Amino acid sequence: METTPEEIIAKRAGSTGTVKEVSNLSTEDIEAAEEARADSDAFSDNDAREERIELDNDAVDQLVEQSQETSDEGPDTDGNERG
Numbered sequence: 001m002e003t004t005p006e007e008i009i010a011k012r013a014g015s016t017g018t019v020k021e022v023s024n025l026s027t028e029d030i031e032a033a034e035e036a037r038a039d040s041d042a043f044s045d046n047d048a049r050e051e052r053i054e055l056d057n058d059a060v061d062q063l064v065e066q067s068q069e070t071s072d073e074g075p076d077t078d079g080n081e082r083g
Contacts, residue, residue: 003034
């Protein structure tokens with residue numbers, strides 16, 4: 001079931017009392033944000049905060065693992081062998 005822009009605005013206005021129009025977002029950006037929110041299983045602001053911290057930590061762990069991979073390439077000698 002897809003949500004219309006009007007339904008999104010009504011939902012946000014109902015929860016916060018204010019709505020701000022943003023014109024620099026594409027439909028793909030909006031869809032990605034909605035999917036990210038749907039993937040969350042947080043029940044409170046604290047749960048959401050903890051979830052974000054865990055995701056950030058996972059991203060850092062992946063970057064560290066990638067940076068520590070060893071290369072099987074040797075130094076580039078431009079065809080000059082030193083002996």
